[in-house]
Amino acid sequence: MVSPGILLVDKPAGLTSHDVVARARRAFGTRKVGHAGTLDPMATGLLVIGMEGATRLLTYVVGADKTYEATIRLGQTTGTDDADGEILVQAPTDAWATVTGEAVSSGVAALTGEISQVPSAVSAIKVDGRRAYDRVRAGEDVVLAARNVTVSRFEVIARRPGEGVLDLDVIVDCSSGTYIRALARDLGAALGVGGHLTGLRRTRVGPFEVADAVALDALADARTLTPADAASRILPALTVSAEEARDLRHGKRLSDQAARLEGALAAAIDEEGVLVGIVERRGADLKSAMNMPGGAP
Structure with a gap:
């Protein structure tokens, strides 16, 4: 009999959150497993999983604030606002003239605090009962309603110029429901060169840290937190x-x-x-x- 508990997993890239839940079900021999806060397949990092009766606690985890480490690529716009999408627009050379260090800092500052954010169309938000990403894949045009979110920290920790692009490594502390892909998109739009997300890692969910999480291939020996x-x-x-x-x-x-x-x-x-x-x-x-x-x- 599996004891109820909370399991912290460091999700690798390439898997869905549901894939991780399925692995946990097999590893612990129980069907009653759930998670708090979906991560995109390209994203890595902390996934909070509840087992047995502890799944009831996930309600109180979902709304917690979160911390992400991300890489924003300025200079290219994609159809999904991340690296999984096709590049739609490459910024022309002359568009970079106004993308100074001060302009980047101003753009980041404008996206910090309480902001109104339109989530990426390729998201898990439901529209009339169907996931937005399913509607997009079916060829529908989806425009989601703006929502108020709080970005308490949006810090650029490194700037790495490339050929026709500028990569920004950032750390973001934000409220639940904030889309980091949308921050990348909106920063690029404000700077006039476009932008998308090329890397995303969730390092914190409320009081839980990825440093305390177990790798997916070590689930069999993982210890859970008691309820x-x-x-x-x-x-x-x-x-x-x-x-x-x-x-x-x-x-x-x-x-x-x-x-x-x-x-x-x-x-x-x-x-x-x-x-x-x-x-x-x-x-x-x-x-x-x-x-x-x-x-x-």
């Missing part, structure tokens, strides 16, 4: 007594205990170190927002 450990990284931990744990598991409220929460949610952990579930305020009381099945540790 209690994972939940207490995601949310503040709240220790509850055996009686309180029993009440919460039975759907009862903890009367007049809302003041014990500093934020909106907390991970309720019993005196044995077992995750009871996620609790929230309800008036002056505390109640379960999610209960862990089977008293998983």
Whole structure:
């Protein structure tokens, strides 16, 4: 019997997030596996996977902020805003006259903070029940609605000129739902030379770091985070007594205990170190927002 837990995997390039989930299912012998936050096949890096009852925790991971290391190629526009797409436009030589270091810095600054971003058409966003990328592949013109996202850090750490292109190595801290491909596209458009993404690596999802992740070929020997450990990284931990744990598991409220929460949610952990579930305020009381099945540790 597989114990519930959270598994951190360093996804290699060339595989979908679903491929990684399928590998985890085979390695651990369970069908109940899910992930938080899709990575494109060309991308590498951190994939947060939940197994058994711990899949319920993924709800609280999906919306976490993230960190990416990426390479943006200025000078070329592709149909997918990344290196998997066909090059549609190559910037002419005279377009580079205004692409100074100051112009690049200004363009990056304009895409930092709270911004309105139109996601790439080749994305997993659903349009009338179908993935946008499926509609694009079927020959449809897809224009997605702009969304507000937060880019708290957009830093150029290296500039590497090439033949007719300029590669920028960048680090981005951003809110969930931010498309790094769209940042590459929009930076290139603002500079008048076009741009797309040639490399992407996710190094952080909320409190989880890729440095703690396991390689895909080492899944068989991987250790998972217990639900209690994972939940207490995601949310503040709240220790509850055996009686309180029993009440919460039975759907009862903890009367007049809302003041014990500093934020909106907390991970309720019993005196044995077992995750009871996620609790929230309800008036002056505390109640379960999610209960862990089977008293998983």
